[in-house]
Amino acid sequence: MELVEHAPAVSHPLPAAIGRALADSDIVTAAPDPHAAGHWRLRAGSKVGAVQVTAPGADRPLTVRVTPKVSISRLFFLLGYSLDPRKNWRDGQVDVAAHQDLMPALAHAVERQIDRALRTGLLQGYRVAKETGLVVRGRVRHADQMRRHFGATLPVEVAYNEFTADIAENRILRAAVERLLRAPGVPREVRRRLLHQRVRLADISPLVRGHRLPEWLPTRLNARYHHALHLSRAVLDGTSVEHLPGGLRIDGFLFDMNRLFEDFVTTALRETLRDTTLTARLQDSHHLDENDEIRMKPDVVLYGSDGSPCAVADAKYKAEKRSGFPDADLYQMLAYCTALRLSEGHLIYAKGNAVHTTHRVRGSGVVIHQHALDLDQPPERLLSAIASLSRRLAPRDQQ
Template structure:
């Protein structure tokens, strides 16, 4: 009889928990670096503290036992789902009211995928044309002349190439892979698992993705627009890019789903702030590379957001998934933003922190920090992620107003740095 699984619940932030762990269990936890922070505690025990990740992972130990690790978010699931899914063009968050009734992230995400996919497939399964090369006993499409002329003996089968109208396209392959994976998530209610498997049966004729294969590429267009919300959620469930394993994915000794919360906050801020600033005539460039800090151009900088107006660099923004410190941001945060401002020739930059209701940071206004001798001002802001979606978007709009007001006016010295590239 197999041993009872070890079940651990660790909050995303905070002091963590102290537990006795066998060497076998410790090896499983260490097998996914960065998942939690481990440190020795009194009495030969171990302290497990959150590392800004949320989700649920089932780890297999070297002896074959199981460690189930639940990483509990500090935000309510409803708020977290809003951060994950916010988009001005295809908000699938209309579905989250019922999906977020549970306190657990995984059941909520799986239920949300089932709801969005059901709505997507109600209008039928999307078909597309796919180029097929095969050998047939009859002519279909075009003959692959070069391949056919190389034949010796009988002319059949014929080497042909044709376009097949099929459901076996990138969009459906991604959706099918997400349905299969969501149905296997640990702790899933039977009703949700049944709904996911039923929806997968609708995708008859779609080939499953091979294990470990990269997701096929798809391009949003008029024909697949109704699929877009489901595909964005499917790619989220299939990503697992938040773990620090060598290949960026869960190792073969683990399964589950984990979100890296700093990355979630950065993506939300990028999307929401880009939309808000566009209405004010400011363009945002995300994750753009710059090499103008040193004369040789060897130091690479990649700010979260560089802001342009009429082709000129006007400001820079960096997202920080942490409560805003008082009276001043941490020194390393200031140094980082100062480097961005110096490289871009800007007198003003912005740090945007993620506050939560109850931490005493969300209601505070921005704080300015003028750096002596260099003439650069850093402004620290806080967005309260614990507020309702409408309130949070209002905060983003107010933030856009403050950033625009402080931006370099037209005609100032800052300009577009040559050689900037985007990753």
């Protein structure tokens, strides 16, 4: 089943159990079609990717693919730049071959980057190992010794630094490989290569599902891993859909375009302002009321040399118009401007999801600008558009 993000709803014949599972899963908007028995009207939102629904007794699973409006190469540029703007993520840096769908392209790109990272062997490093032994090695963990052995001399709870390949970087790569092997829509040839990478990482400890991913720091020693780690983190941080509602199984992987657009815009704005006298803070916490009970976190707040706020911006992939609360984004921005004592606020949308316009709020003097950013242009022009936008945000006396 092929859907396009934010496209009009389409009617599909579906078993009632699968339709209800899709409706409950927040993958797509699903509701029974009142004009066709046994059909469901499905509409994709901002989540793109693929999920597979398996029903008991069904001949085969149903795969739902949601295609992004932007091209695959452009999506990978937005993703890569958001993860690390200092790397060169221009077109061609991430190999997606001829794949036009997101899942095949993502699996291919991650496998190729992992293959390049492991070409000269597994990276090794030091990690803290903890074990129970009969001899002292490293340092004694006195608290564990008392809690587990009640003061007995042997065995000994010890911790020491071990030089090993079982480090955070390799554990992240293995987890990404295993995650992609479970995802629907991965081509057979790419799956075969992913299995080969899993064999190379077979001695690495698997991550425990539900636990936080291990932290790693970019250094000169792990430089050959950087691209692979960034893409692997994107795979592992993506919206996972794996549950069992009423005997059904839903497995899949989705990107949230809202989050991707927000991460790209805020990161790019911060980068363009790095060499100015302004300080850009992302998701900085403020309060709307004087009692500091109503918290608000604008995407970007610019501070002048005196430390006071001088501009505020929010990135919104699509204009939000909830039932009963039209133009909710404008109300939110007005609250930001009021609390920060600013006369202007900026909402940044993806072009095609909102128009470029300006609103002057009655009785307050606040002006709210709605900017439309065209994502369907080469990376250089897209970053140039962000730079022009940052100049509109910055006060003229501090540019």
